[in-house]
Amino acid sequence: MPKLWDETIDAHRNAVRDAALDATAVLVGERGLAALTMSRIAERAGMGRATLYKYFPDLQAVLTAWHERQVNDHLAQLAAAADPAEPVATRLRSVLHTYAMIQFHSAAHRAGDLAVLLHSGPHVDDAVRRLRDFLRDLIDEGVQAEHVRTDAGPDELADFCLHALTAAGSAGSAAGVDRLVTLTLSALQPD
């Protein structure tokens, strides 16, 4: 089959997948996770149930794919926040701030039973690992530039940052998120 045809098929598959995940996001936002069904997702996405089932075997698969897409989007946002023209200290602040703002804005979605259903599955674990690796590499660069302490490893520091910044989910304001980022960064400084 010609390459162009393959690409057309791929693009179509991605479009259907994205439509299903977009519909999921809207439905969860409107009525919560408990009211989510495969039929409602299909209806909202404007496709038949049979088509939806061709892409996702069950609701858990939809939720996992949705969360995986979210984590990938976040990763892209973090990568965009790290302007290569800037010194590493600036990039680190910018990346941590972007991550904290994502937590701040998504806190409402993570309430209740949603967290458990979403935070599972090898795909999601893989996406989270890439997120952590991205931050670890940036921290490692900070170590080389002597901007970051060395009595804990870059892996541990990345884990520390990601956990500390989840506190942004209960921050009262964007100013509170800024203070949280400052706190987190000050923990990374060499003595």
Next chain:
Amino acid sequence: MPKLWDETIDAHRNAVRDAALDATAVLVGERGLAALTMSRIAERAGMGRATLYKYFPDLQAVLTAWHERQVNDHLAQLAAAADPAEPVATRLRSVLHTYAMIQFHSAAHRAGDLAVLLHSGPHVDDAVRRLRDFLRDLIDEGVQAEHVRTDAGPDELADFCLHALTAAGSAGSAAGVDRLVTLTLSALQPD
């Protein structure tokens, strides 16, 4: 009714409750949450199902009570870690370290769907709030002694610590937990 009689009744009630929660802990440890039923809890606790249902209307109520008891136990451990004879900086390190070790040891229990089922309900929220208040008051004391920064409030700093220390759940060793506590404490220092 004489006071002594009331106290006897209360002691009996607490003993039955505790037996049910102890049985729950053992069963979850042995076979996981998915295999937990009211019948199995009653059987393991050596009581009839009818008795168990007099104390807890359903499984969710058992789990909520169990988690509430755990958080209260943790709170007692933290309070015990803060030796009033020690200066505030020592107490703060000791309390944060105790909390991090609790996270380190309980990481295995928090895997999968357990977290969602447990982290809900006003009782649990209340116990978590008392935990945070305890830490906030200690941090506030640190502020008075000029050991703690003032550009973020004690509430924000307590939230920051509790979130950062959940990273202990994925620490590789007790030494890793120590480093995490050092990182967290260094974020609290005044400039």
